[in-house]
Amino acid sequence: MTKQEHNEQMKTVRLVWGYLRHNLMSAMAYRGAFFLQVAGMLLNDAMLLFFWWVLFNRLPTLQGWDLAGVMTLYGIVAFGFGAATVVCGNAFLVARVITSGDLDYYLALPADPLVHLLVSRMSLPGWGDLLFGLVVFLVAAPDRWVSLPLFLLLGLLAGVILVGFSVLVGSLAFWVGNADQLAAQAINALVTFGLYPVEIFPGVVRVLLYTLIPAAFVGSIPAGLLSDFDWGRLAALVAFTAGIALAARWVFRWGLRRYESGNLVMVRG
Amino acid sequence: MARYGFVLWTAARQQLAYRAELAMRAIQMVLFMGVFIALWTTAFGASGQAELEGYRLAEMVWYLAMTETITLSSSRVFIEISEAVKAGNLAYTLTRPLSYPFFQVANSLGNSIPRFALNLLTAVAVVGLGMGWLPVLSPSVPSASLRTSSLGMNSAEGAGSLRGLLAFLWMAALALLLDSLIAVLIGLLAFWIEEVTPVFWIYQKLLFTVGGLFLPLEMFPDWLRRVAGWLPFQFITYVPARAFVAFEPGFVLRAMAGQIAYVVMFSALVVFVWRRAQRRLVVHGG
Numbered sequence: 001m002t003k004q005e006h007n008e009q010m011k012t013v014r015l016v017w018g019y020l021r022h023n024l025m026s027a028m029a030y031r032g033a034f035f036l037q038v039a040g041m042l043l044n045d046a047m048l049l050f051f052w053w054v055l056f057n058r059l060p061t062l063q064g065w066d067l068a069g070v071m072t073l074y075g076i077v078a079f080g081f082g083a084a085t086v087v088c089g090n091a092f093l094v095a096r097v098i099t100s101g102d103l104d105y106y107l108a109l110p111a112d113p114l115v116h117l118l119v120s121r122m123s124l125p126g127w128g129d130l131l132f133g134l135v136v137f138l139v140a141a142p143d144r145w146v147s148l149p150l151f152l153l154l155g156l157l158a159g160v161i162l163v164g165f166s167v168l169v170g171s172l173a174f175w176v177g178n179a180d181q182l183a184a185q186a187i188n189a190l191v192t193f194g195l196y197p198v199e200i201f202p203g204v205v206r207v208l209l210y211t212l213i214p215a216a217f218v219g220s221i222p223a224g225l226l227s228d229f230d231w232g233r234l235a236a237l238v239a240f241t242a243g244i245a246l247a248a249r250w251v252f253r254w255g256l257r258r259y260e261s262g263n264l265v266m267v268r269g
Numbered sequence: 270m271a272r273y274g275f276v277l278w279t280a281a282r283q284q285l286a287y288r289a290e291l292a293m294r295a296i297q298m299v300l301f302m303g304v305f306i307a308l309w310t311t312a313f314g315a316s317g318q319a320e321l322e323g324y325r326l327a328e329m330v331w332y333l334a335m336t337e338t339i340t341l342s343s344s345r346v347f348i349e350i351s352e353a354v355k356a357g358n359l360a361y362t363l364t365r366p367l368s369y370p371f372f373q374v375a376n377s378l379g380n381s382i383p384r385f386a387l388n389l390l391t392a393v394a395v396v397g398l399g400m401g402w403l404p405v406l407s408p409s410v411p412s413a414s415l416r417t418s419s420l421g422m423n424s425a426e427g428a429g430s431l432r433g434l435l436a437f438l439w440m441a442a443l444a445l446l447l448d449s450l451i452a453v454l455i456g457l458l459a460f461w462i463e464e465v466t467p468v469f470w471i472y473q474k475l476l477f478t479v480g481g482l483f484l485p486l487e488m489f490p491d492w493l494r495r496v497a498g499w500l501p502f503q504f505i506t507y508v509p510a511r512a513f514v515a516f517e518p519g520f521v522l523r524a525m526a527g528q529i530a531y532v533v534m535f536s537a538l539v540v541f542v543w544r545r546a547q548r549r550l551v552v553h554g555g
Contacts, residue, residue: 033462044474050477055488061315185296188300200312205307
């Protein structure tokens with residue numbers, strides 16, 4: 001790495017850190033609303049587990065999954081989702097930012113436009129997801145403290161995949177114009193499928209969940225690694241995560257070359 | 270009443286103007302029903318039983334299609350109300366010859382009806398393709414072939430009988446009315462708390478759980494089923510769907526009485542909360 005590249009990277013790290021701090025501080029200005037949203041999301045996520053609790057009261061296992069397994073799966077997806085939306089609060093809004101012409105603001109500044117766009121917003125309920133993921137893992141996993149570092153790593157990888165996928169589908173807006181709804185539905189599909197063990201789906205759908213909507217990489221594969229660790233599968237997951245992140249970066253840059261300004265004039269404080 | 274009818278009609282026509290958005294919502298239904306068909310086919314296979322608590326596989330999936338149809342058509346009017354409260358736009362609505370909260374109820378129902386129709390058609394198409402058509406939807410099957418429901422009541426008609434469908438439509442209308450009253454109440458909470466969305470999440474998850482959106486109440490442990498039976502949430506999701514998969518006159522009458530009682534109770538609550546809210550409203554010149 002050259003010295004210049006190193007400086008660039010340090011600049012990006014400082015940018016991300018600065019936004020995190022700044023966004024958290026501005027959330028703290030309305031402390032009541034912040035804590036209400038975090039607590040609300042915690043409760044919200046916990047109630048989603050109700051379905052599995054009732055179902056596993058009737059059935060002991062489902063294709064090898066039991067309640068603790070599904071809880072771990074929820075833990076990873078929720079932690080990843082929380083991390084993604086706390087750090088990159090604009091990840092799910094890429095298409096909207098592109099179509100509305102708000103991108104101009106980021107292009108005019110020296111920081112990397114994609115990184116800057118992603119981190120400039122923080123989702124406050126995301127903190128609730130993050131916390132829920134951690135708590136549900138600690139409750140469900142049998143060897144919780146030993147596997148906590150692995151859980152954190154897998155959760156962060158899930159978060160990177162979520163952001164990468166969101167940037168990919170959001171970048172569609174460079175080509176098809178109003179891709180806002182389409183991107184939202186694709187992200188929704190990723191999260192929805194991610195929350196179910198991939199083994200319950202028939203073969204054709206399962207292929208889709210490893211490819212077009214890579215939900216297996218967000219939920220089932222990392223949850224499987226926690227119960228049955230294997231270096232090979234972890235390496236494959238890391239490789240996939242790096243691949244989708246690089247693809248997202250590349251597609252966004254490619255789209256940016258086609259981008260025409262919306263000529264939106266506004267003042268930002 | 271005619272004024273509220275007009276509000277409802279206008280809101281419904283507005284929805285139809287955004288057809289692309291409506292179609293996108295249909296994708297969500299396809300997605301959810303696809304997941305449910307896969308999940309329950311696996312679950313029934315794993316259990317090795319033909320019935321779970323009286324529900325056969327097809328009945329379970331049709332039940333979920335109906336609860337999803339209602340939930341995906343439910344009200345989001347709390348967003349508009351809470352924003353109006355925060356921005357102070359509410360002042361303009363006070364001069365209208367309509368009660369603001371009931372104007373919003375009509376507005377919400379108008380938004381829900383086209384979505385309900387589309388969701389119902391999508392759900393029927395997806396589940397019909399995935400699980401086989403129901404008697405009422407397939408003219409080739411004579412009505413005499415309606416089998417007795419396996420839900421344990423000899424007088425009940427099986428999933429998809431014509432009477433079951435009619436009962437479902439009536440009960441779904443009452444369910445959406447009850448839902449819009451609750452959404453208006455959540456919106457009005459903005460007079461007291463800064464952010465009402467978390468309250469909506471909790472309400473939504475109560476529908477998911479004790480409302481029976483994901484699981485019929487019969488699947489619950491006994492104590493929880495008894496608790497859920499007294500709460501308003503089952504009247505929004507469980508009862509209409511249950512009437513569809515197993516039509517039974519006694520159940521339908523009891524359930525509709527419960528729905529009406531809750532509609533009256535929540536209407537009174539809306540009036541009461543709105544009076545209290547008006548006292549907190551400070552209108553500055555502008």
